[in-house]
Amino acid sequence: xxxxxxxxxxxxxxxxxxxxxxxxxQGGLVAFPTETVYGLGADAGNGEAVARLYxxxxxxxxxxxxxxxxxxxxxxxxxxxxxxxxxLAAAFWPGPLTLVLPRRANCGVADLALAGLDSVAVRVxxxxxxxxxxxxxxxxxxAPSANRSGHVSPTSAAHVLNDLRGRIDMVIDAGACAVGxxxxxxxxxxxxxxxxxxxxxxxxxxxQIERVxxxxxxxPLVADETPLAPGMLASHYAPKAKLRLNAQTPRxxxxxxxxxxAPAFAGTTFNLSPRADLIEAAANLFSHLRALxxxxxxxxxxxxxxxxxxxxxxxxxxxxxxxxxxxxxHGAR
Ligand code: TXA
Ligand code: MG
Numbered sequence: 557x558x559x560x561x562x563x564x565x566x567x568x569x570x571x572x573x574x575x576x577x578x579x580x581x582q583g584g585l586v587a588f589p590t591e592t593v594y595g596l597g598a599d600a601g602n603g604e605a606v607a608r609l610y611x612x613x614x615x616x617x618x619x620x621x622x623x624x625x626x627x628x629x630x631x632x633x634x635x636x637x638x639x640x641x642x643x644l645a646a647a648f649w650p651g652p653l654t655l656v657l658p659r660r661a662n663c664g665v666a667d668l669a670l671a672g673l674d675s676v677a678v679r680v681x682x683x684x685x686x687x688x689x690x691x692x693x694x695x696x697x698x699a700p701s702a703n704r705s706g707h708v709s710p711t712s713a714a715h716v717l718n719d720l721r722g723r724i725d726m727v728i729d730a731g732a733c734a735v736g737x738x739x740x741x742x743x744x745x746x747x748x749x750x751x752x753x754x755x756x757x758x759x760x761x762x763x764q765i766e767r768v769x770x771x772x773x774x775x776p777l778v779a780d781e782t783p784l785a786p787g788m789l790a791s792h793y794a795p796k797a798k799l800r801l802n803a804q805t806p807r808x809x810x811x812x813x814x815x816x817x818a819p820a821f822a823g824t825t826f827n828l829s830p831r832a833d834l835i836e837a838a839a840n841l842f843s844h845l846r847a848l849x850x851x852x853x854x855x856x857x858x859x860x861x862x863x864x865x866x867x868x869x870x871x872x873x874x875x876x877x878x879x880x881x882x883x884x885x886h887g888a889r
Pocket of ligand 1: 675737
């Protein structure tokens with residue numbers, strides 16, 4: 557793989573991890589693999605680095621970032637945990653779960669990354685490369701998905717380079733992400749604000765979380781115009797092509813995004829999971845959407861996907877990808 561001058565592509569050996577950690581320490585931007593998607597990392601405590609990160613992504617500045625840490629001890633220095641948060645961290649960290657918690661006064665995350673909120677999103681990723689980077693860096697790393705704002709999340713280093721080559725310092729290439737879908741976000745903000753709340757369905761299924769909590773997750777109350785998880789703006793996950801959801805048969809001129817046994821079709825076809833496995837489908841979703849865009853498809857017929865397990869997050873992302881575009885699009889990628 558080749559990158560434009562300015563973006564180094566690193567392997568996953570110890571020397572590379574140390575170089576990446578040094579780069580973060582100097583205020584640089586490093587894209588790194590997690591088990592969900594690739595993240596674009598910056599030193600959480602360095603406001604200028606965070607500002608460069610927003611600029612590289614073209615992200616609206618009101619969108620707060622997730623602080624990634626190596627373990628729960630580091631998370632406790634940033635945020636306070638109630639009983640529900642403790643139970644979820646014990647059950648699912650390291651893993652594809654982000655907790656939105658009350659922030660500590662000196663949490664070490666730059667105000668800009670918190671977007672003015674009293675809460676902070678924290679996550680302990682399970683990917684060994686992410687873990688090694690966080691251990692060597694020895695501090696919180698804020699990391700949104702490593703795509704241009706409004707594009708689908710990257711599940712490979714090639715996706716990252718398509719969106720951000722020349723705009724970031726480094727990318728660590730560890731191949732494809734196993735989960736392929738962003739983390740599930742749950743807010744545990746204490747008694748006054750209500751019970752644990754699902755802010756974003758993602759790579760950890762709701763049913764697993766509810767089993768640990770012994771109760772169903774609440775849905776966010778939107779008290780004013782401020783979205784609870786601002787990244788959930790309707791058209792956030794956007795390929796260039798138009799999507800027609802729950803299609804039974806593709807029409808002339810469409811490409812097909814299939815799930816399970818596909819109808820006979822001569823046009824461009826990608827199958828999320830020929831054996832109708834929701835975990836496999838989640839892992840393939842974003843790379844198939846990018847591949848369909850790259851094929852030049854103008855409209856895509858998408859077969860229906862069940863709503864249970866990871867199907868909730870898959871259907872959520874498909875609905876956003878199909879929504880009318882509300883966010884300014886950034887040039888061709
Ligand atoms: O799997 C993931 O979560 C990936 C990897 C790299 O960790 N990261 C990711 O980050 O998806 P991002 O920035 O693309 O999405 C984070 C979401 C955004 O929708 C943001 O609005 C929300 O988390 N968020 C962050 N802090 C929040 C807070 N304090 N309250 C509510 N939502 C928050
Ligand atoms: Mg994102």
